[in-house]
Amino acid sequence: MSLFFIVALPFFGALLPGLMNPAGRSACAGVTFTVSLAAFIGLLTNLPTVLAGEVVMARVDWMPVLGLNFTLMLDGLGFFFALLILGIGLLIIAYARHYLSRDDNMGQFFTYLLLFQGAMVGIVLSDNILLLLIFWELTSLSSFLLIGYWKHLPEGRQGARMALTVTGMGGLAMIGGMLILGQIVGSYDLSVILQNRELIQADPLYVPALILILLGCFTKSAQFPFHFWLPHAMAAPTPVSAYLHSATMVKAGIFLMARMWPVLSGTTEWFVIVTTAGLITMVLGAIIALFKHDLKALLAFSTVSHLGLITMLLGTGTAFGAMAAMFHILNHATFKAALFMSAGIVDHETHTRDIRRLGGLRTLMPITFVIVVLAALSMAGIPLLNGFLSKEMMLEEATHTVLFDVPWLVPALATFGSVFSAAYCFRLIGHTFFGPVRDDYPSKPHDPGFGLWGPPALLVVPVVAIGVAPFLAEPFVKMVTASVLGGEAEVPKAYFKIWHGLVPALFLSVVAVVGGFVLLAIFNPALRLWDRAPRPEAKIIFEALVEAVAGLARRLILPLHNGAFSRYAAIGSVVIVVLGFHAWSTGTVGPATRVMQDVTPVSVAGWAMLVAATIGMVFLHRNRFLSLILIGIVGLMVSIGFVFFSAPDLAMTQFTVEVVTIILLLLALNFLPNHTPVESTVLRRVRDAAIALFGGLATFGLAYHYLLRDAVTGPISEFHLANSYKGGGGTNVVNVILVDFRGFDTYGEIIVLGIAALLIYALTETLLGGPVRARLLNRTPDVARAGDAHPMMMVVLTRVIMPVVLMVGFYIFLRGHNEPGGGFIAGLIVSIGVVMQYMASGFSWASARLRYPYHGVIGAGVLIAGLTGIGSWFVGKPFLTSDFTYVRIPPFNEFELATAALFDLGVFLAVVGAVMLSLESFSRLARRAHVPDSEHPMDIDPSRDDDPVPGTPAAQGGL
Amino acid sequence: MELLVASAIGILTAGGLYLLLRLRTFPVILGISLLTYAVNVFLFASGRLTIGAPPILRDDITRYADPLPQALVLTAIVISFGMTAVVVMIGLGAYLGSDDDHVDDQPEADADTSEGRP
Known part of the structure; x- marks a missing residue:
């Protein structure tokens, strides 16, 4: 299927759920599922070409002058992400059908979801970076709608606003970076940009472009110090969290870093910025996640941590790092989406997500239990599950990475983060599912229907399959890695294996798992310590910042812009006249080239009537009926003027419009007072009269001036006169x-x-x-x-x-x-x-x-x-x-x-x-x-x- | 003749601006209408003034008034009716809803003393 269709299908399909709303919830979800499925199948039809190592292209010139073309490209990397977006999207749609309650407007939800899906697919398939930016902003907007979907929840609205502000600002920075990049290369087509590594990295504007683009990536992928918006976005319905905040949107920043990897990576700046940010995010996210009591908040911070891990891997700039990153994206998308959906199931069944109120669900919800255990152990890095493989590759890469000339820094921090990571995974399993069965759940829990547990169960299948048989994923991940590297480096030969021998990474893995158990054992004292430690609250800081900026804007704007229409009108008129006067006094004025035409008595009479009526209106406007009659006279005189100056069409239009306008105003006067009271002070009236006189004088001067001069160039009307009969037949x-x-x-x-x-x-x-x-x-x-x-x-x-x-x-x-x-x-x-x-x-x-x-x-x-x-x-x-x-x-x-x-x-x-x-x-x-x-x-x-x-x-x- | 038209534009503008700065909706709407006349005539006059040569093609006549500003002003006249109608409706809705046809927000407490101040 043409790439255009794959991108366009979700957008056009977004019209359908709203239309299907009256037909019921299943119809609504069904049509959304069908649209996604069609796009998914369309994507799969391109699989043979992509596997053969070729790049599928589709191109339509949109605004070639600006370098903005509708160019789409499908290579291994794009295919990988599109597969995640559409594949997990299908599962999410099925899950959301059963998750949303009867009170939720399902058509609206699926419309937003499809818009988001289309925008995401657009990002990963764009070949033009300007086009990519458009889709990028579309994801910000559609995710805003999705996060704030439960409009009645203040947290939802605040979270949506925060997400939009942060990602929107990042997007703004990225526009700057992309434009610089396009200027350096001379083309906005990715396929061209990716060929110009030396040119870009040698350019003095490389660093500004890099920082601006990274700002966009970091805000989108919730990297430190922009990580704070992601947990607040968890106020969204769980299908949204599972889709946007585990599998797709937050990976957009990662995607872009991978996409730009061949041209941006490899320099010291890239290495230091990206690796450091990733490392801090990874450790910080893991620590905070351990102490969160809300299931979704725990998962949110763990997502932050894992995104940091992937970012760090991309930052190392080695081919092996890139391959580990791609593998971990795949693994993380599977187990994290499954975990989010399971958290949604727990919430749905017990009506709480607070771990402190849960426990003992193992026997009550056996199916959910199995799903969560497999996915969480994979996240913790336990062998025979896919998370173990990529995590070990990460630790392997960390042992080879030297940051700030301290060889032990990266491996130590990576292991430290992994300890916490293992600990929160164990806590998630232990504190939710193990322990005694309680009798104070807000609602009596039991396993839900297949509609809810089916999608996460399906995701657990690859978690186990890849974990047991890594060679299944190997060719695919290597193909994706090849397209990330873009020929700048060789794809690593390393095989995906469970057992590598007694390598340092294995020891670090063991340390992480054992440390995780120890940490969980001392969880209660650790929590007390954590609760006592002072921590900056990101939301408060963010809101104070926003309030400060808004306050500054208010101080600047309010004196001019206080809501009073007459003030705007006065300021506007004065400014326009002053600007006009400035232009007049600094420009040159040519001599008059036209002769004044003779005045006839009839025209003077018409002019006199018009002037008298206008002046009369000004003085008698308090009597509203009288002023209606006077404005009628003005309109009539203007119509006659049009007749006189060879514009019969205008005269007829003006005359008829005049009639309907007067009828309209008469109708309005039916309700409005018939009289305008005297309210303004004499001073104010003098001021207004002065403004009016200045304005009038200015327009008079301008009109008089140009009426006596010919146009600078011949008017295009010559063409119209010449072709009206020949070409238009009239x-x-x-x-x-x-x-x-x-x-x-x-x-x-x-x-x-x-x-x-x-x-x-x-x-x-x-x-x-x-x-x-x-x-x-x-x-x-x-x-x-x-x-x-x-x-x-x-x-x-x-x-x-x-x-x-x-x-x-x-x-x-x-x-x-x-x-x-x-x-x-x-x-x-x-x-x-x-x-x-x-x-x-x-x-x-x-x-x-x-x-x-x-x-x-x-x-x-x-x-x-x-x-x-x-x-x-x-x-x-x-x-x-x-x-x-x-x-x-x-x-x-x-x-x-x-x-x-x-x-x-x-x-x-x-x-x-x-x-x-x-x-x-x-x-x-x-x-x-x-x-x-x-x-x-x-x-x-x-x-x-x-x-x-x-x-x-x-x-x-x-x- | 040019002087007459230019001065008419000026006077219409001045009258329109003065009424635009009034405090009640109805005079403001009339002010906008006067300004609309001024702007339309101004735009029309940008084709320069031609007497007795309407842009209706005739054999053996070569001098015509500029048709393009006329076409533009024609639609402008019709649109300005639509705009006037919307503004009147908004003003009317505000008056019916609050029993007040001021264009500016009125101070709540001491409406009498502060009125008329800019």
């Missing part, structure tokens, strides 16, 4: 630009308009569904209403006018391509015609006769426009390429048929739907409780017998 250039040259813009614009209308509808719904509803229903109008809100004359008139309006709209629509008109204007005209029916005959009468909901009209418009655009794909042209032809059907004259007209129809419908949905939403607010809805268009109708409802004004609050 003589109205403005319309051809809208539906053809810039059709994509228009398409976006009708979508925006539709969204705005839907937003208004949603806000109305919210208002009507909330406490405001009662107030709206019971309000009394503050001015007396007309006795007859729906007079017969108006009803009859609008009814007669309606067909005429529709015909005019139709005419305007059809002529649009060649004469002023088109979808926008026709849509507005038809809307006005429909609104008139609402106004004249009342809301309930009109909406009862509404055949199609306005949402549907908007949707139909956008769909028609979109489908028209897609249509051009079928003839091999880009989206929205238009075509036209001339046909002749006798007895008509020859006329033109253009696909652009179909697109314009979409525009028309979207405009009608959007305008009507907005206005209708407003008028829905206007219905009142004590005014009954009338199904009749007229309140007083002589042909009807019934009387108007006595005691109320016959008027209704409708439109």
Whole structure:
């Protein structure tokens, strides 16, 4: 299967669980499982090629100018990680189906899980480091959603935030490192970067790039000093912990270090930073893990410790270290995921994860017991289990590693860590399963169904199989190692064996196991010592740090940004004017190249009306109805101005928009006060007037200035004028630009308009569904209403006018391509015609006769426009390429048929739907409780017998 | 003629800005509308002013007004209606929900004394 499909499957599959939610929990898990399984099988189909040592590539140029290409690559390393991600993912999905309770929204969970899975697969298959970064950030985001999945738990939310902050910051650092790396090599393709070891390591920017990339890896893989987020992320549901925090996400940092190993490793900087960080993490994690009482916290810190171990192995920079690291990744993923799932089972059955409240579960939960014992002993490094093999390889490597010129440092610390590691494994088994059976478990424990213990049991199979027969894993691990080394070093010849003879590593292993037993024997005194020792609490430090940064930001921002809109408006206006003035005074201004055109008396009259209306608005704005009339005059004058300056389309649009805007504002005034009280001080008004005058003067200066000068370069409109008829088949250039040259813009614009209308509808719904509803229903109008809100004359008139309006709209629509008109204007005209029916005959009468909901009209418009655009794909042209032809059907004259007209129809419908949905939403607010809805268009109708409802004004609050 | 248009833009902007700085939602919405006119006319005028030459292609005519700013402004007008409607709705919702149509948060305790201060 193509690599694209493997990456894309989880992302597209993420749409399904949400859709399957109503079909039940099993359907939801089933569809998720199927998607993962398909990707898994797709991955396996590439196995023969990978085994043959070849690299599978898939490439699509995305933004070649930026070096960002959608390039995927599958080699041994990528295959190994993808196998872990998808394989363990399958088990986790099966486990989560039985783990999550009925109250959990399963569709949501699996959607997040699939998003995460896709992002992880994307990371390990990316060949382009920029693409890798995108997937990297996606894992941070999707893991945030997963960790915080139980939104009602504060620890979940805090843990999710902490994880996102730490890994997000690391990701940010890594972006910097990757960009430097790309700059050094001159390509962002991994396959190219990996060939340039000498070039990169000789570059002066090598160290900054290394540190930045390592920051990303260390934060993701919870290496010291960024290890603290991982235990807090354990507030997530257990399947998430098992998946993200044992097998996959925390291994992403390790993966990247392995991926970059051929070019970054081998230097002193790499060795010192990576080995030291790994070693500290390993020891620290193991010590803390021993003293944790929460099963999951214990496992979390043990994961930290094991990640440190792997990091240390990669840090050594030797081929053997890399091979041990790869082997341990495999082993750790199997036994740790099994342990996490078992911890989840214990939690699920006993309702506690506190080791102090457990014990004696051996006889109550025999199956879980066996699973935990095998997995934990493997983790402790007991022979015949897979953990022993890689741990011994680690100790072997440690004895050859010399850090800070102290030969015993690394082996000693590694053994010290292993002692604690063995101790917490024994404690996990001993304190949970051995000991007397208690009678105070929060819930009576017993083994769960197969659905819960099946997945960890399956994982224990390789734990034992590899442990008994190491040669099974050997070819695979060596193949993965080969692709990590990338030809920079030979794959070690060493065979995977249980018995190597009496080598130092064996003695160290024995020391670790015996030490672990001793430590467990003296656990109680050790715990008292530990509890008394002062320790820094990472969470408190982290929160103090975040609070300090947030406090600094607040101090910087709040004086400017205090939530007062008028302050923003004032500051914004002043800043814009000042910047403009700065540009003006420091730039050069050319001489005027255009002659001022003569003024006609008519234009002066129009100008005078516009200016008078504007000034009137400023002085009379407290009377809101009056200012509505004045703004109507302004709009009218602007429309006339458009006519005068050769823009008939604009004039028609402005005029019709003006009508609907005024209706809208009138509707709003139905609820708002009719009068604006005097509140601001004189000083403030003077200040505002000064700002306004400055702003006005500035725009006047700018406009006047450029109106007298020609454009610096010839406008691109020449092209539009020249090609409008030839290419677009229309003589109205403005319309051809809208539906053809810039059709994509228009398409976006009708979508925006539709969204705005839907937003208004949603806000109305919210208002009507909330406490405001009662107030709206019971309000009394503050001015007396007309006795007859729906007079017969108006009803009859609008009814007669309606067909005429529709015909005019139709005419305007059809002529649009060649004469002023088109979808926008026709849509507005038809809307006005429909609104008139609402106004004249009342809301309930009109909406009862509404055949199609306005949402549907908007949707139909956008769909028609979109489908028209897609249509051009079928003839091999880009989206929205238009075509036209001339046909002749006798007895008509020859006329033109253009696909652009179909697109314009979409525009028309979207405009009608959007305008009507907005206005209708407003008028829905206007219905009142004590005014009954009338199904009749007229309140007083002589042909009807019934009387108007006595005691109320016959008027209704409708439109 | 250029002077008339430029001054109209300036006056519309000044009026719009003044109303934008008011304290209640309705005048602010009117201010935004006035600013919208100013911006639309400004953008339209960036094609320079042409009288009596609409961009409708005719044989034997070569002088046309610049059609591109017209097309852009046409959609801007329609969109600005959508935006006005949303803003009105938000203002209305805020007023209905809290019985207060101030655009800025009002201090809780001494609303009377501090009003009008920036």
